[in-house]
Amino acid sequence: MLDNLRGMAVFxxxxxxxxxxxxxxxxxxxxxxxxxxxxxxxxxxxxVLLHRSTRKLSLTEAGAGFYEAAKDVVDAAExxxxxxxxxxxxxxxxLRIATTPELSVNHILPALSTWLTAHDDLAVHFLxxxxxxxxxxxxxxxxxxxxxxxxxxxxxxxALAEVKQVLVASPEYLQQHDKIETPKDLSKHELIGxxxxxxxxxxxxxxxxxxxxxxxxxxxxxxxxxxxxxTALAKSGHGLVRMISLDIQKELDSGELVEVLPEYQLxxxxxxxxxxxxxxxxxxxxxxxxxxxxxFENYSK
Amino acid sequence: MLDNLRGMAVFxxxxxxxxxxxxxxxxxxxxxxxxxxxxxxxxxxxxVLLHRSTRKLSLTEAGAGFYEAAKDVVDAAExxxxxxxxxxxxxxxxLRIATTPELSVNHILPALSTWLTAHDDLAVHFLxxxxxxxxxxxxxxxxxxxxxxxxxxxxxxxALAEVKQVLVASPEYLQQHDKIETPKDLSKHELIGxxxxxxxxxxxxxxxxxxxxxxxxxxxxxxxxxxxxxTALAKSGHGLVRMISLDIQKELDSGELVEVLPEYQLxxxxxxxxxxxxxxxxxxxxxxxxxxxxxFENYSK
DNA sequence: AAGCATTACGGCGTACGTAATGATT
DNA sequence: AATCATTACGTACGCCGTAATGCTT
Numbered sequence: 001m002l003d004n005l006r007g008m009a010v011f012x013x014x015x016x017x018x019x020x021x022x023x024x025x026x027x028x029x030x031x032x033x034x035x036x037x038x039x040x041x042x043x044x045x046x047x048v049l050l051h052r053s054t055r056k057l058s059l060t061e062a063g064a065g066f067y068e069a070a071k072d073v074v075d076a077a078e079x080x081x082x083x084x085x086x087x088x089x090x091x092x093x094x095l096r097i098a099t100t101p102e103l104s105v106n107h108i109l110p111a112l113s114t115w116l117t118a119h120d121d122l123a124v125h126f127l128x129x130x131x132x133x134x135x136x137x138x139x140x141x142x143x144x145x146x147x148x149x150x151x152x153x154x155x156x157x158x159a160l161a162e163v164k165q166v167l168v169a170s171p172e173y174l175q176q177h178d179k180i181e182t183p184k185d186l187s188k189h190e191l192i193g194x195x196x197x198x199x200x201x202x203x204x205x206x207x208x209x210x211x212x213x214x215x216x217x218x219x220x221x222x223x224x225x226x227x228x229x230x231t232a233l234a235k236s237g238h239g240l241v242r243m244i245s246l247d248i249q250k251e252l253d254s255g256e257l258v259e260v261l262p263e264y265q266l267x268x269x270x271x272x273x274x275x276x277x278x279x280x281x282x283x284x285x286x287x288x289x290x291x292x293x294x295x296f297e298n299y300s301k
Numbered sequence: 302m303l304d305n306l307r308g309m310a311v312f313x314x315x316x317x318x319x320x321x322x323x324x325x326x327x328x329x330x331x332x333x334x335x336x337x338x339x340x341x342x343x344x345x346x347x348x349v350l351l352h353r354s355t356r357k358l359s360l361t362e363a364g365a366g367f368y369e370a371a372k373d374v375v376d377a378a379e380x381x382x383x384x385x386x387x388x389x390x391x392x393x394x395x396l397r398i399a400t401t402p403e404l405s406v407n408h409i410l411p412a413l414s415t416w417l418t419a420h421d422d423l424a425v426h427f428l429x430x431x432x433x434x435x436x437x438x439x440x441x442x443x444x445x446x447x448x449x450x451x452x453x454x455x456x457x458x459x460a461l462a463e464v465k466q467v468l469v470a471s472p473e474y475l476q477q478h479d480k481i482e483t484p485k486d487l488s489k490h491e492l493i494g495x496x497x498x499x500x501x502x503x504x505x506x507x508x509x510x511x512x513x514x515x516x517x518x519x520x521x522x523x524x525x526x527x528x529x530x531x532t533a534l535a536k537s538g539h540g541l542v543r544m545i546s547l548d549i550q551k552e553l554d555s556g557e558l559v560e561v562l563p564e565y566q567l568x569x570x571x572x573x574x575x576x577x578x579x580x581x582x583x584x585x586x587x588x589x590x591x592x593x594x595x596x597f598e599n600y601s602k
Numbered sequence: 603a604a605g606c607a608t609t610a611c612g613g614c615g616t617a618c619g620t621a622a623t624g625a626t627t
Numbered sequence: 628a629a630t631c632a633t634t635a636c637g638t639a640c641g642c643c644g645t646a647a648t649g650c651t652t
Contacts, residue, residue: 001314002328005306005378006617013302021631027303033618035633040617045382047389048581051437052632056626058437061395062388062583069381073374077306080370081346087363088348094362136352136359280349282363307642322606334643336608341641353607357651 005073007041010034011049012070018057091284092121098135099144101128102227102247103271108144111295112288122284130225135276141285142292143274146244156278158289161296164245165266167203168257173237180260183214190239191218192230203242205264214264231257244269271296306374308342311335312350313371319358392585393422399436400445402429403528403548404572409445412596413589423585431526436577442586443593444575447545457579459590462597465546466567468504469558474538481561484515491540492519493531504543506565515565532558545570572597 013023014034024031042049049063059067087093099108104126116124127138135143135155146163167186174180178188183205193200201220206213222238224230227247234241235256251257273289275281314324315335325332343350350364360368388394400409405427417425428439436444436456447464468487475481479489484506494501502521507514523539525531528548535542536557552558574590576582 001375001379002307002310005310005374006303008378008381009303009306019631020633029617030619031632032620032634036617039633042581045385045389046581047385047583048578051577056437058440061440062385065384065388065394066381069377069384072377073306073381074302076370076373076377077309078302080309080367080374083366083370084346084348084363087366088346093366136357139359139362276352277349280343280347282348320606321608330642331644332607333609333645337642340608 004041004044007037007044008066008070008073009077010037011041012067012074014038014057015050015059015063015067015070020052020057088282090121091119091287093282093284094123094125095142095284095288096125096127096138096140097142097144097288098127098129098133098138098140100130100227103144104128106249107246107295108292111292115288115291119284135274141275141282142288144292145272145274146269155274155276158273158275158293160271160273160292161246163269163271165242165269166245166248166252166262167240167242167260167266168234168248168252169240169260170235170237170256171258173234173239174258174260176237183216183261183264186216186218186240186261189218190222191220192233192239192241193220193223194225194227194230194242204267205261206267208263208265242266246271305342305345308338308345309367309371309374310378311338312342313368313375315339315358316351316360316364316368316371321353321358389583391422392420392588394583394585395424395426396443396585396589397426397428397439397441398443398445398589399428399430399434399439399441401431401528404445405429407551408547408596409593412593416589416592420585436575442576442583443589445593446573446575447570456575456577459574459576459594461572461574461593462547464570464572466543466570467546467549467553467563468541468543468561468567469535469549469553470541470561471536471538471557472559474535474540475559475561477538484517484562484565487517487519487541487562490519491523492521493534493540493542494521494524495526495528495531495543505568506562507568509564509566543567547572 010023010027010033013026014020017023017026020031020034020038024034027034038049045062045066047062048060049066050060051058097108105128108126112124116122127133127140133140133143144160178185180186180189183203186203191201191203200223201218203216203218204213205216218240222233224233227243230241230243231248231251233239235251240260245252248257252259273292275285275289311324311328311334314327315321318324318327321332321335321339325335328335339350346363346367348363349361350367351361352359398409406429409427413425417423428434428441434441434444445461479486481487481490484504487504492502492504501524502519504517504519505514506517519541523534525534528544531542531544532549532552534540536552541561546553549558553560574593576586576590
């Protein structure tokens with residue numbers, strides 16, 4: 001199966017050129033090498049492929065038959081090489097990006113929007129899911145994740161942005177419940193839990209002035225795995241919710257939700273783009289990462 | 302163009318088996334070798350072809366594209382190998398035989414007749430021509446020739462039969478002309494010349510009893526390059542004609558022509574089958590030679 | 603523990619180039 | 628004489644096997 005593929009390519013070249021020396025020039029080897037390849041091939045096949053009369057080459061019947069196949073071999077090899085080059089260098093083929101639905105809608109899509117329209121050879125697949133997904137199984141090129149995240153040894157992370165966590169609630173909720181002036185006050189409040197974080201009902205808060213840390217445990221009666229749901233719950237006044245500022249910016253701007261205890265801060269998250277390999281990435285992946293980085297750099301200014 | 306064809310075959314095998322070790326078993330090499338081939342291929346292409354997670358292999362997009370081509374490569378190679386084997390081992394394809402028209406009609410066709418009908422995958426081409434032909438240019442597999450014949454260094458001869466030359470004439474001619482009792486008497490006779498021999502009008506005769514050689518020069522008014530024409534001329538009583546006994550046997554048997562000076566003999570010819578190479582001949586060629594030899598062995602008994 | 607892939611290392615073989623030879627125009 | 632193919636020979640690189648290592652089930 002592995003036998004003499006090289007010889008076949010040489011043979012095809014020889015037939016194309018009608019001479020050993022012409023072939024040798026094309027292949028960048030000597031006529032000697034060509035001659036040896038052909039001889040070896042003929043010995044291997046147990047048949048004479050071409051009659052050689054110094055000035056003229058002439059295929060035998062077996063040679064003619066074999067040439068068809070040899071041509072197919074080099075054509076296929078050529079095509080494979082071209083295809084790979086295309087997928088490596090051009091913004092073509094498919095690009096699969098995994099995020100949470102919220103990040104996707106709020107940030108990744110906006111970040112990539114213009115880039116995507118500029119490269120319509122690119123078939124982009126957004127896998128928006130809250131479950132952990134296997135990047136290899138799902139053929140994910142880029143996964144957008146929050147730290148701390150499980151990062152395989154074979155993966156590499158690209159920090160995109162520092163993301164603030166904020167504690168928010170609707171103005172109505174704050175009016176109707178006990179006033180919140182220190183972290184301690186939180187323990188009497190209802191925290192809408194988001195299953196995606198490890199300790200849904202524990203808040204670590206740091207005072208911006210003193211740097212003093214406080215851990216508060218809240219009640220978490222209502223839980224969800226979906227940020228949209230959590231937002232809706234918060235807006236309806238069902239409680240406090242802890243959220244990535246990116247996900248809630250719109251509601252803060254409109255006043256639908258307001259920050260609670262702004263003088264205390266929750267631990268930051270880092271938004272990462274995770275890829276499988278650092279080296280030898282197709283251009284579309286590295287370009288996409290660049291676009292994302294640029295977007296989030298401008299965003300945080 | 303010659304790069305990594307081996308690697309492509311290995312890659313195709315790996316993808317087919319879904320594992321390095323499975324591929325290694327098929328290819329009869331170690332997993333180490335497989336791993337190195339794939340790595341070399343990936344480095345060469347500048348792209349990751351498959352993600353490996355110990356238990357599971359998974360193609361990248363580029364890998365999937367490249368696999369299509371790699372499969373084509375091995376398929377084409379396989380097919381070429383099969384085709385060559387077929388043309389080498391089976392009695393199929395074409396077989397080109399060059400003879401003179403006379404030999405063809407009188408002997409080669411009868412000799413091969415049953416063999417040909419037994420192998421109908423064989424497309425036989427008879428090149429019946431009196432001109433010298435280039436075996437390579439005309440793709441002749443077997444040429445039937447008389448000695449002494451121009452034999453290239455690359456050709457090899459296979460003696461088929463000793464062929465007697467006989468001097469014949471029609472009974473009517475002999476009656477109407479001077480009686481022929483010794484070679485000397487021939488000088489007054491008309492010899493129909495056949496251009497195919499070197500000295501058409503010179504006869505070298507050896508007495509069967511004494512072994513004495515005589516050279517006689519005859520008149521040659523009528524010449525032809527065609528044995529059929531010469532035979533017809535002889536039958537019409539236009540003169541003596543010197544011929545290969547094979548070509549004239551029928552007329553001798555029927556009495557249309559009779560031998561002149563049977564106690565003297567002309568130099569023998571040897572009927573040869575000439576092929577281009579002795580080694581690595583397709584089966585159909587060697588088989589055909591065997592059939593011919595057998596035929597002429599039985600014939601001379 | 604077993605099966606699998608990767609890596610380093612070293613040996614062997616193959617593919618190549620050089621140079622000389624032979625063949626053909 | 629010039630161009631081309633073949634061959635012998637020496638060399639160097641490539642390919643592969645061994646063995647050790649790491650990873651996964």
